[in-house]
Amino acid sequence: MQPENPKTQTPGATGGISGGSAWSGRFDEPVSELVKRYTASVDFDKRLAPYDIQGSLAHARMLYACGILSAQDLADIERGMGQVLQEVQSGAFTWRLDLEDVHLNIERRLTDLVGDAGKRLHTGRSRNDQVATDVRLWLRASIDGIDTALRTMQEALLKLAEQHVETAMPGFTHLQVAQPVSFAHHLMAYFEMLVRDRERFADCRRRVNRLPLGAAALAGTSFPIDRERVARELGFDAICANSLDAVSDRDFAIEFCAAASLTMTHLSRFSEELILWMSPRFGFIDLADRFCTGSSIMPQKKNPDVPELVRGKVGRVNGHLVGLLTLMKGQPLAYNKDNQEDKEPLFDTVDTLLVTLTIYADMVGGIRVKADAMRDALKQGFATATDLADYLVRKGVPFRDAHEAVARAVRHAEQAGCDLPDLPLADLRAFSPAIGDDVYAVLTVEGSMASRSHAGGTAPSAVRAALAAARNRI
Ligand code: ARG
Numbered sequence: 001m002q003p004e005n006p007k008t009q010t011p012g013a014t015g016g017i018s019g020g021s022a023w024s025g026r027f028d029e030p031v032s033e034l035v036k037r038y039t040a041s042v043d044f045d046k047r048l049a050p051y052d053i054q055g056s057l058a059h060a061r062m063l064y065a066c067g068i069l070s071a072q073d074l075a076d077i078e079r080g081m082g083q084v085l086q087e088v089q090s091g092a093f094t095w096r097l098d099l100e101d102v103h104l105n106i107e108r109r110l111t112d113l114v115g116d117a118g119k120r121l122h123t124g125r126s127r128n129d130q131v132a133t134d135v136r137l138w139l140r141a142s143i144d145g146i147d148t149a150l151r152t153m154q155e156a157l158l159k160l161a162e163q164h165v166e167t168a169m170p171g172f173t174h175l176q177v178a179q180p181v182s183f184a185h186h187l188m189a190y191f192e193m194l195v196r197d198r199e200r201f202a203d204c205r206r207r208v209n210r211l212p213l214g215a216a217a218l219a220g221t222s223f224p225i226d227r228e229r230v231a232r233e234l235g236f237d238a239i240c241a242n243s244l245d246a247v248s249d250r251d252f253a254i255e256f257c258a259a260a261s262l263t264m265t266h267l268s269r270f271s272e273e274l275i276l277w278m279s280p281r282f283g284f285i286d287l288a289d290r291f292c293t294g295s296s297i298m299p300q301k302k303n304p305d306v307p308e309l310v311r312g313k314v315g316r317v318n319g320h321l322v323g324l325l326t327l328m329k330g331q332p333l334a335y336n337k338d339n340q341e342d343k344e345p346l347f348d349t350v351d352t353l354l355v356t357l358t359i360y361a362d363m364v365g366g367i368r369v370k371a372d373a374m375r376d377a378l379k380q381g382f383a384t385a386t387d388l389a390d391y392l393v394r395k396g397v398p399f400r401d402a403h404e405a406v407a408r409a410v411r412h413a414e415q416a417g418c419d420l421p422d423l424p425l426a427d428l429r430a431f432s433p434a435i436g437d438d439v440y441a442v443l444t445v446e447g448s449m450a451s452r453s454h455a456g457g458t459a460p461s462a463v464r465a466a467l468a469a470a471r472n473r474i
Helices: 035-038 042-065 070-090 102-114 116-120 127-162 185-208 227-234 243-248 249-276 303-329 338-366 371-378 387-394 399-416 424-428 437-443 447-449 460-471
Strands: 168-173 176-182 285-287 367-369
Touching: 042 070, 042 102, 042 227, 042 338, 070 102, 070 116, 102 116, 102 127, 127 243, 127 460, 168 185, 168 371, 168 387, 176 185, 176 371, 185 227, 185 249, 185 447, 185 460, 227 424, 249 303, 249 338, 303 338, 338 367, 338 399, 367 437, 367 460, 371 460, 387 399, 387 437, 387 447, 437 447, 447 460
Parallel strands: none
Antiparallel strands: 168 176, 285 367
16 A cells, blocks of 8 residues: 555545545645546546557566566456456446546556556556557557548449449539539549548558657656567557657647548538539439438428538538647647647547548448439530530641630520530531531530540540559559
8 A cells, every 4th residue: 555645635535546646645635626627538538448458458568578567466467457448348437537537547446456466557657658658559440440431432432433434424613514524533533532541541550650658757767668569569560769759749640630631621522512413403413311301491301411511520620630739839848738638639530530431431322323414414514615626626726726716616506505516517617617527526425525535534434444443442
């Protein structure tokens, strides 16, 4: 038992690690109830418990291997932690606010179960390196889950795209009809964004996967520890090389949040399109009913709530990124309590991203494509005007002149209330004598798409190649 200090007892507690707080020996009075609640993090950091236990076991085994802890102590700690984990997982664990955080709660329960061995566990470490280790372990597992979810989303996109290689829709610039594109090609634009998102998370994971433990409070420890051993057991690629940096920087969490913001931004852009496409003004798609809701007053409504919420949730995820950047910017080395504020934004970012990706993959699978409406829309914006200009260039007309001739032809067709391919040859020739009767082949939607057959283009042949390549990439 630690010597007890009667002055520091909180109600029902006995001081020292076996009673009240883990640090009460130095104080004349207990913290106020409000301060206790203000400084405690257990309400949210308890989700780190399995990682805290994993880290503690690796630490204890290393202490034993280095002759710092006895075999009996290690056996007690392993047995006790087994029970603590079981209690945490079953929900039987009693979390105590007066024990501040997940670390002290678990250490106290361990000590209750196994006695002195539990009190020896904290040898050569600090909560500062402990919490940084826990967060990294948790984030690493989260990144792996996110990668799986991103992959599932890519598969859903690919599956839908494979059914729509030949489905023509207007491609837009400035939200004005620009040129015909394959709907599959359009979908695959998002696939590419998700490829980069996965790369970003994988890259971030390399820097997350470093071991802070051994840095102790900030300067390292006087015990002959073996950090490499702990790193190996916990699956870290390497140890953090500087103890002050190890306990204090949260840049790994910030860059994770930046990657998450980008993924959410991609999903938000897609959402904006789904919302537009589902509007009767477009009518390009319908979303499965399970992703929509009705209106309590307008009986006819079917609202695309899920994509709207995705678009909205980018706000909170971006907010978390800015929150963490701001949390970090004023902190001197090394650990400061400020860092306790890293968890809720980080947790919420992961939760929001994971649930969004999971719903999204399912939603993409439930998109009903209205190919006829897409094709009708192509009749309205002179989508093959560029093809006519390119045609004239191939006949020897300089591009700028061709552009001008086609612009005049478009104006004429607009006045006549028809599309370019509806104009008789004589009318078209009035704008350029270079136009022959082979022009109609290039004015069709199919001709326009098929001509863009280079790598990365929208021709069905190119899109098929891209889809096959994409299958191999995921
Ligand atoms: N709950 C703390 C956190 O999340 C654990 C580290 C506390 N360290 C300390 N010296 N008070 O950052």
